Amino acid sequence: MSLDIDAVIDLLKQGKHVKEETVYTLCLRSQELLMSEANVTHVDTPVTICGDIHGQLHDLLTLFEKSGGVEKTRYVFLGDFVDRGFYSLESFLLLLCYKLRYPDRITLIRGNHETRQITKVYGFYDEIMRKYGNCNVWRYCCEVFDYLSLGAIINNSIFCVHGGLSPEINTLDEIRAIDRKQEVPHEGAMCDLLWSDPEEVDTWSLSPRGAGFLFGKSEVDKFLSTNNVELIARAHQLVMEGYKEMFDGGLVTVWSAPNYCYRCGNVAAVLRIEDDLQRNYTIFEAVQPQDGGGNAIIPTKKPQMDYFL
């Protein structure tokens, strides 16, 4: 089937319905493209690193607007495209369209939400059922999830990953050796990369999330020196200020979903890495989405009540 990507991009930007067959073709093409990518993709500077998106389509559009846009800028997305927000499908498909249209401008890394199990709990599955009345589109997207990279390396100096480190991983080559084309397991290296969090701990500790580990400065320092990199850029944790550097600048958390879940009141950030590896953060706020006539779009059929009443 032929695919007019620019036309699909136009539809998606307006949050309009995309036909099931179109999604199918889009997912198939994306899968073919992603299949050839390594577990850890090489990326050149300058590049803009983006954190969690979580279905907040209008904020994703703002993100592109504030950071130059995919026509002019290279991007690494650290995962968690779907769940929680009301436009998971549109957000994910828009990124796939850009990936197909500008393959070397955009790198997509898998987040812990890009799995069958998590999307069933956190909204993406329900969103597809609401929008299509069956789960085919959800299945196509999940197939693509299995092919997303696990990480990226910028100029051999900055390691990008969704969650963090794993006690089973010392070197980038060990990540390269993982068989990534599968549903994210409940434990082990692949799971940890997508679930772990940095914390002020002395050594590997249990995570309060139920998967992955907590790791501290010593684990980060060791990873940086073993692999001869200077920074770990990751997402996965809401940061009210949009980003947070830790461990003497050896790790940064970037969060790109402003006013997370339409209620947390946080700002969002993206991190631009220049050719000399200088770090520039851009902060942006949530916009009230508007329709063509300038009216506020309030997502109808709210799937969830948001507060304790």
Next chain:
Amino acid sequence: MDRIIQQTDYDALSCKLAAIAKGYLPAPQFSDPNEIESYKLIHSAYFNTLKTHSRRIYGKINKSISSSFPVMNIGTYLRTVALDSQIETFLQKNDKVQIINLGCGSDLRMFQLLNKYDNLTKYLDLDFKDSIYFKNDILWNTELFRDTLHLERSNETDGELAHSDRYKLISCDLKDTTNTMTILQSLTDSQIPTLVITECLLCYMPQLESQTLINSIISFYRVGEWLSYDPIGGDQPNDRFGLIMQTNLRESRNLEMPTLMTFNSKESYASRWNIISNDIKTNIDIKDMWEIFNSDIEPTEKQRLKKLQFLDEFEELKVMQTHYVLLNAQWEHAL
């Protein structure tokens, strides 16, 4: 406006039923083993009768149960166990006591408390007329409640509410303090230690009316304890949680929380119970729910919660729970 406020009861009920369905409630840390089954049983009995009473409400609740997020379930769990354990402490440390649940909605706490504590001489459930008749119909038409609570109704057709010696349903607008106090004076004893519960009630009331209610109750009962759970707007310069909450609730359902930004911190929220009087001694304790999560929930219990559903975002849980508080205010009149 009152109708919109009444509907928040279905939210509270959905949240509780969802937390039960997913296994968060009842909590082994806070329940006797024999209470666990009965807790689930009474809630499903209530929900089943509700189905025959209103298909529409049943459908609405059912839908939100099926898509409940872990952050919400953990929050509901916290709210419930934190209140429950303070209620039990009160019941255990006093001899004869009475409980007044203001804005009771569909809360079913009376069931287990009346069964378990003989020293609980009176349990009063108060809410708006429609909410009380809704609850009355469900309780009366559920054998389990009718039998165990020993409910009676001599004149059903006249709209008389189901009741027992110890349990009363009372329809009244709590904004009308004079009427509320007349009712309380006629049904309770001002000399018996009294526990007042307001679980998400005061946030819906105007400032003046809620203050008058607090003052009147504290002056009437000689010894008492007030447990109050509510959201607070937040008072830090960059904290926008409360303002966003007000906007969201207004835009999505026309619901107002008039004092959310007035009592926006633990201190300002608690100040309402700080009665300045030579004759009344008060002792106030207030914690936000995040503090309660960190201090009162045992490691084994946290371990259990974590296994129920993957919690995807801890910071979000913290943001939410630091904006809800549980107050405990104790007072005693000089003799």
